[in-house]
Amino acid sequence: MNAPHAEELLTLQEIVAAARRKLPPGPWAYLVGGAETETTVKRNRQALDAIAFRPRVLRDVSRIDATAAILGRPSRLPVFLAPIGGLESLVEGGGAAAARAAAQFGIPLMLSSVCQPGLEQTAAAADATRFFQLYVRGDDAWVDDFVRRALDHGYAAFCLTVDVAMYSRRERDLIGRFVKPWRKGASEVSHFQAGLSWDQVKRYKDKYSLPLIIKGIATAEDAQLAVEHGVEVVYVSNHGGRQLDHGLGTAAVLPHIVSSVRGKAEVWVDGGFMRGTDVVKALALGASAVGLGRLCGLGLAAAGVPGLVRALELLEEEVRICLGLLGVTSCAGLTPQHLAPAPPVAEPGVFSAFPHLANE
Numbered sequence: 001m002n003a004p005h006a007e008e009l010l011t012l013q014e015i016v017a018a019a020r021r022k023l024p025p026g027p028w029a030y031l032v033g034g035a036e037t038e039t040t041v042k043r044n045r046q047a048l049d050a051i052a053f054r055p056r057v058l059r060d061v062s063r064i065d066a067t068a069a070i071l072g073r074p075s076r077l078p079v080f081l082a083p084i085g086g087l088e089s090l091v092e093g094g095g096a097a098a099a100r101a102a103a104q105f106g107i108p109l110m111l112s113s114v115c116q117p118g119l120e121q122t123a124a125a126a127d128a129t130r131f132f133q134l135y136v137r138g139d140d141a142w143v144d145d146f147v148r149r150a151l152d153h154g155y156a157a158f159c160l161t162v163d164v165a166m167y168s169r170r171e172r173d174l175i176g177r178f179v180k181p182w183r184k185g186a187s188e189v190s191h192f193q194a195g196l197s198w199d200q201v202k203r204y205k206d207k208y209s210l211p212l213i214i215k216g217i218a219t220a221e222d223a224q225l226a227v228e229h230g231v232e233v234v235y236v237s238n239h240g241g242r243q244l245d246h247g248l249g250t251a252a253v254l255p256h257i258v259s260s261v262r263g264k265a266e267v268w269v270d271g272g273f274m275r276g277t278d279v280v281k282a283l284a285l286g287a288s289a290v291g292l293g294r295l296c297g298l299g300l301a302a303a304g305v306p307g308l309v310r311a312l313e314l315l316e317e318e319v320r321i322c323l324g325l326l327g328v329t330s331c332a333g334l335t336p337q338h339l340a341p342a343p344p345v346a347e348p349g350v351f352s353a354f355p356h357l358a359n360e
């Protein structure tokens with residue numbers, strides 16, 4: 001069967017199915033898998049599915065504005081591309097392809113330090129709003145070099161991912177003997193990431209004015225510490241369930257973190273966000289932006305830049321419909337009163353947001 005053109009894909013589920021057909025088993029397992037029993041992966045979905053909506057009606061929703069500001073930058077949707085290492089194993093052009101899609105659609109991109117073709121070439125590829133995410137694999141001077149390069153190449157914020165003190169056991173990769181080229185040499189320098197503490201956050205804040213994002217906050221206590229250190233963005237994440245197994249779903253911890261941050265930093269979130277309704281739930285809980293991890297990789301794998309742009313268009317349509325049916329005309333109109341707890345109806349899983357996928 002010929003690969004469909006991106007515009008022929010009418011549902012996000014078709015994007016997932018197209019990616020599944022395109023990717024060889026190793027990269028597929030790498031993209032979709034999680035740590036050990038994948039309980040955290042499932043809890044991300046379970047937490048989102050445990051939230052129902054309380055729609056308000058008769059509120060003139062003939063005009064809907066689903067745009068947002070993310071760290072003060074305009075964005076077509078309140079979402080951004082989460083950092084993905086090794087994107088080059090999923091799509092030709094790797095990070096540059098993601099940057100082109102982000103620019104074309106109009107949302108920010110966060111580039112991973114373990115993604116090719118690297119910080120400079122990705123910046124040159126497209127004029128997207130961009131943030132840079134670093135895995136610390138060297139000393140302070142090594143980190144400083146990355147900050148300088150990020151500043152020189154127009155990155156609007158710097159991100160430290162802090163939920164990888166240890167690299168987890170991703171069993172799909174181990175069972176499939178998938179050797180990730182970008183992990184080569186990582187074990188020799190893993191002590192740098194393991195040795196991170198709030199001292200490095202303080203050092204960064206004392207030295208640089210480039211906004212700092214701490215990615216991988218999963219408790220209200222750590223969110224509080226991040227705020228005390230003057231961090232601009234508390235990024236609630238469990239790495240898509242790829243690091244600590246048996247964690248809570250991010251949508252379950254988000255309200256506690258929002259209350260502990262009390263508006264002193266932006267709160268971003270990711271983990272299992274696959275549908276427009278998922279994004280709307282996070283905003284109603286008080287997040288200002290949602291990161292797309294696997295969905296970004298799936299869009300790119302399905303049909304390159306047009307595939308990801310198409311996935312974002314479909315997501316946008318879902319967000320707009322959800323806003324309208326909730327009786328609000330903009331993301332700012334969402335409140336926790338639009339939500340209510342409810343028992344999930346789906347068995348949670350990495351693709352449980354796509355109930356018709358099984359019929360593929």
Ligand SMILES: Cc1cc2nc3c(=O)[nH]c(=O)nc-3n(C[C@H](O)[C@H](O)[C@H](O)COP(=O)(O)O)c2cc1C
Pocket residue numbers: 030031032044082083084085086112113114133161215237238239240241242270271272273291292293294295297
């Ligand atoms: C294939 C893949 C590679 C990833 N690489 C990185 C990375 O290099 N740096 C990082 O901070 N997070 C990385 N993550 C985690 C994502 O940034 C994000 O936290 C997670 O994917 C969100 O969950 P979701 O995939 O369910 O949307 C990766 C995730 C995936 C799926």
